Amino acid sequence: MEKFVQLVVDGLSTGSVYAALALAIVLVHSATGLINFAQGGMAVLAAYFAWWLTNQGLPLIVAILLSIVFSFVLGAAVERWLMRRFERGDPDTAIVVTVGLLTLITGIAGWLWSYNNQQFESLFPLDTVSFLGVSVSVRSIGTTLVIVAAMILLQLLFVRTKLGLALRAVAINPQSAAFSGLPVGRLLMVGWGLAAVLGAVAGALVAPRLTLTPGMLDNALVYALAAVILGGLTSPFGVVIAAWLIGVLENLAAVYVPFIGFDLKVAVPFILIFVVLLVRPQGLFGRKTVVRV
Template sequence: METLIQLVIDGLSTGSIYGALALAIVLVNQATGLINFAQGGLAVLSAYIAYALQQTGMPLLLAVLLAIAGSFILGALVERVLMRRFERGDPDTAVVVTIGLLTLVTGIAAVLWGYNNLQFPSLFPLTGVNILGAVVSVRSLATTITIVAIMALLQLLFMRTKLGLALRAVADNPDSAALSGLPVGRMLMVGWGLAAALGAIAGALVGPQLTLTPGMLDGALVYALAAVILGGLDSPIGAVAAAWAIGVLENLVSVYVPAVGHDLKIAVPFVLIFVILIVRPQGLFGRKVVVRV
């Protein structure tokens, strides 16, 4: 029983890493209607910026806050300078542009900081606590709590605030939103800026658990995209719940299903996607879209 509890807790901790990126992907989709494949690269770049500021002697918390603010500005500039040229065109083209942006951002990080593994300092203590016989680090527990808080704030933003409703309106139908008096361009910039800031938070949370490298979040991005598909593109709660489910099921399957083991556990999210898309194409928590013709 203690082994089972330990696997579940470790899975929730790993799932929180996926969930942090998944929330940023949901935010971009809610604000622009696009899937941003560059989200992981932007998160890593912000982590490098926080690391560089901290290395100058700046307190870690202040360095992270400045990196978050800088990421908001960077995200807004990316939308204004680059993405706006493609947002009104073919969505597939815009998605390809985000893949190219991921390559560009990763390359910039590699040129500036190299490919050597760097140890990102932790915002939380590394001590462990005993939960039902399982040992969990305070850092993992704090990361999970932070993700839950961000998930709740995003849900509140999109459902209960004028800004969130404006972002959703612009993403759903920018032409109608413009006719209603909404500043479409400004809303798109805000959406990309918020997503980049959220990615910076994810980078600061994930960096201490992984070694800081340009490709640090490449694998996590795949799981995050799987979580978004499983949970629903329009549901922050669904994205986090799916990320946790992936993390827990991966751990359980790798231990209790010998035929899968550790090497093949990466297939777990893809099997889940296959099943969920057959049963519920909009995701577990997604809204079914009805189109009138």
């Protein structure tokens, strides 16, 4: 029983990493209607910026706060000077552009700071807490709490604030939003900027668990996209639950399902996607889109 609980706890910790990126993807989609495949690269760039600032002698918390500001500016600039040229066209073209942007950002990070592994200081202590035979690191607890707070704030943003409602209106129908007097261009920049901020938080949380490299979040991005599909593109709450579910089931399947093991556990989220899409194409917590024709 202790082994089972330990696997669940470790899965929740890993799932929180996926959830951080998934929330940023949901934010961009809710604000622009696009899937941003460059989200992981932008998060890594923010983590490198914070790491560089710490090497200049700044305290870690100050470096992370400055990287958050840097990320907001970067996200807004990407929307204004790059994505805006494609947002009104074919969505598939815009998605391909984000894939190219991911490759570009990864290359820039490697060119500036090399592809060698770098150590990133953790925001939380490395101590562990033991309870009923289960060991949980303080870092995992802190990461999970930050993700829960981000999920709640994002849900409140889109449901309870005028800014969130305006972002949703722009994503659903930018032409009607413009006719209603909403500043569509500025709202799109804000949406991308806020998503980049979430990415910066994700990078700061993930980098200490791994080693800081340009491709640090490539695998996590795949799991984050799986969580978005499972949880639903319209539900911050849903993608976090889906990310936790993926992390837990992946751990349990690796240990308790012999033919899967640790080598094939990467297939677990894709099996879940297949099953869920057959039953609920909009995701576990997503809303159906009704189109009048």
